[in-house]
Amino acid sequence: MTDRKNHIPFDEDNYTHNIERNNERMLDRRGFMKTLVGAAGLFAISSLPWGTIAAKELMGLSKKEYSHKKIASLKAVAVGDSVDFSFPGEHDSALLIRLSETRFVAYQNACTHLRCPVFWKKEEDKMICPCHHGEFSAKTGKPVAGPPRRPLPQIQLKVENGFIYATGVKRYEA
Known part of the structure; x- marks a missing residue:
């Protein structure tokens, strides 16, 4: 079977x-x-x-050439005042600060934490990010308080013939 x-x-x-x-x-x-x-x-x-x-x-970012942009005349910016401008592009907000008679600094106007706008507080001698209470030194652009850990990108300046010009952007280096 x-x-x-x-x-x-x-x-x-x-x-x-x-x-x-x-x-x-x-x-x-x-x-x-x-x-x-x-x-x-x-x-x-x-x-x-x-x-x-x-x-x-x-x-090549550090070697990138930018066209020089006239920001303001020396007479128009008093010591301690700031001027908003756009650099290097039309939509890149920046901030120029006159620290003394001969010293000017400029930074890109976006917090390195979450890109909120940064404001100059003349009486406190620092730049403030209101979104998360970030603070930056006006002399160096480095963060002094809050969540930002990187300095603001610095804009290189040149004073010539009574005018202040933006000439380049110094990138953050670790």
Whole structure:
């Protein structure tokens, strides 16, 4: 007598009873991993040109040339006063402060914590970020209180023929 429980109704190679018998073992675990590693490698290689462009741009920021921009005349800014202006772009807010007869400083006017505007407090001799009570030294641009940890980017200035000009941006260096 034949044992019907042990009878195999199909060929042993067709263990899933798939209609596409010839293609059922095309993508096993090893094939899947090869495909996955190949796709990751292709992605990495395709992103290299963008990474090199970004690195070249970041490396050249300190050497970047900006067109000089006239901010104000010496007579228009009294000692202790500040002037708002835009530099290096039209939408980049900046702040010029006259600390003494001969000393001027200028910083980009966005807190390094969350980019809130920074205001000059003449009576306190510091710049204040009202969003999270951040404070920056007017002489150095470095944070003295609050959550900001990086100094404000400093704008390089030049005084010539009775006018104050913005000439460049000194980036933060760790």
